[in-house]
Amino acid sequence: MSKKVFGNVFSYAILIIIGVIMCYPLIWMFFASFKTNSEIFAGVRLLPQSFSFEAFRYGWRGVGGNTYSKFFTNSFLLVAPTTILTVITSALVAYGFARFEFRGKKILFTILLGTLMLPNAILIIPRYTIFRDLNVIDSYYPFYLMAAFACYPFFTYMLVQFIRGLPRDLDEAAYIDGCGSFGILVRILLPLLKPALFSAGLFQFLWTYNDYFNSLIYISSIKKYTVSLALRMTMDSEATTAWNSIMAMSCLVVLPVVILFFFCQKYFVEGIATTGLKG
Secondary structure (H helix, E strand, C coil): CCHHHHHHHHHHHHHHHHHHHHHHHHHHHHHHCCCCHHHHCCCCCCCCCCCCCHHHHHHCCCECCECHHHHHHHHHHHHHHHHHHHHHHHHHHHHHHHHCCCCCHHHHHHHHHHHHCCCHHHHHHHHHHHHHHCCCCCCCHHHHHHHHCCCCHHHHHHHHHHHHCCCCHHHHHHHHCCCCHHHHHHHHHHHHCHHHHHHHHHHHHHHHHHCCHHHHHHCCCHHHCCHHHHHHHHHHCCCCCCHHHHHHHHHHHHHHHHHHHHHHHHHHHHHHHHCCCCC
16 A cells, blocks of 8 residues: 555544544434433433434423424524625625725724624623613614624625735726626626625524524523523423433534535635635
8 A cells, every 4th residue: 555545544534533523422412312311311322222202392392382493483583684684784894995995994994803803792781782772672683783784893804805805807897897886896796705705604694593692691582582592491491401302402403504504515615715815
């Protein structure tokens, strides 16, 4: 066996081992959802003695008279508009920074970069005060408003770097053909921005879908809870925690993220690989 073949086999073996180690908690969670509570703590055996869907049926009943179908619907109502608004506004702001010259541009962009370094804990109280004064607490509007005003600077910065890598000759050619600034963005740049937009959308979807802390701060009614809050509430709703039901619902909660990643991984990898490259 040549050194090259041996090196490839060794590399793939290491990657497979690391992959199994990283995926093992998810694999264990999946099989634990078919076990009884006592069987989960009885030993380290992976496979259950018998497969039962009782944990899924029991867990789906949810808490506070709200089933997990309600919580999944709430998550969709929160995540979908937030993701769409984030992609749109981040693209508009990034286009302005990347293609236009205006007074104070460097200062504003420096402030944008500075906000990337601020811990989220610093922003919680000012944001909560603003949204309380706007009377939008206990709703999804705080998330919508932050997305509508491009309050996620990471995505703006990522798209700025991507747009800067696109040649200005494309803009000039479109301008000669009669396109205005908005037409150049919609007809020329957005199709080329597709990988970066998919990456931004996927990141925002994952972050918003998995967000527990901000949802806990802004949402107080159980009927408006997302799946992340519902899982935590399920643990607190009974004296004895039904861990098999928690594992079953956790599997269902993770499923949309896994499906989305596998369907969009091409755009995700392409967007990350090309963002920041300059032509």
